Amino acid sequence: MLNRRSTEQRELIREILQQADEHLDADNIYEQARQRSPNISLSTIYRNLQLFKELGLVEEHQFGSRRYYEPAPQTEHHHLVCLSCGRGFEFKCPSTEGLKSRINKEEGFRVIAAEVCLAGYCPACQERLTATAAGNRTIPGQKEVK
Amino acid sequence: MLNRRSTEQRELIREILQQADEHLDADNIYEQARQRSPNISLSTIYRNLQLFKELGLVEEHQFGSRRYYEPAPQTEHHHLVCLSCGRGFEFKCPSTEGLKSRINKEEGFRVIAAEVCLAGYCPACQERLTATAAGNRTIPGQKEVK
């Protein structure tokens, strides 16, 4: 049957996710993991993310065309994505519960999960963009956001 | 420079999008288009969707791992996705404006776009699932949703 094992790689991935202060995609995790375990493979990352997801330890979110992972949160929260630097932020949205029950009543739709995703510009990028009003540049070392 | 031309294929794609009563992905559009223009190619679909998007005529939404397209709506609305049959529905969410300005104030984040996506079960699927409590089946002819 399914007896999960504790391996170096598995614990490493879990640790990276726990300590992350931003949302990570599979490749971010891979890069961090190789620094401590150079032979780890990307498929191991994917397989363990998949496993953690099934166990409910990790949540997967898709913004645009990228998938991000984060440890399953204690409190419900939602996401802000910066259109310039691509970083993800979190915020709480107390009105979501009300929304769910309203949809339930008005549409007959039984709502299981609510995802509120806002896109805009984070404080740092607003500053940077207004300072250098030339626009259209990307932060070095950051994946470009189309 | 960029002088857009009107071609049979381009008009066809636009027409399909206008008349759709559900959200379509690139392949849905392709299938519908081939019925009227059998030689049309999938890359033409993608290139025109890309173009329409840039012109603001069409909106692209990503639910899970799939991308859906719809004509740019007059009124802001949000999306319900059925976890069983995969169909997308729309609803209005008047509280979104309030949410935007709250985030603006509290987080200093300048919000450009708000996407609220709810997942659950549509009325038809609720009925079908409770009737045949065996669960875990897919509607024939529907793409399977993992």
Add this chain to the structure above:
DNA sequence: ATTGCTGCAAAGCCTTTGCAGGCGG
């Protein structure tokens, strides 16, 4: 006659899968 558009095929991403060997329990 330009030059944007199309179809085809090939390449690109990201993610998943098959396989043989290795390691945890």
Add this chain to the structure above:
DNA sequence: CCGCCTGCAAAGGCTTTGCAGCAAT
């Protein structure tokens, strides 16, 4: 020892791109 896990490489979806010919203006 058993069998779950790993690394590697290959395969899979979906989307994008290069190219030569075609067609709209």
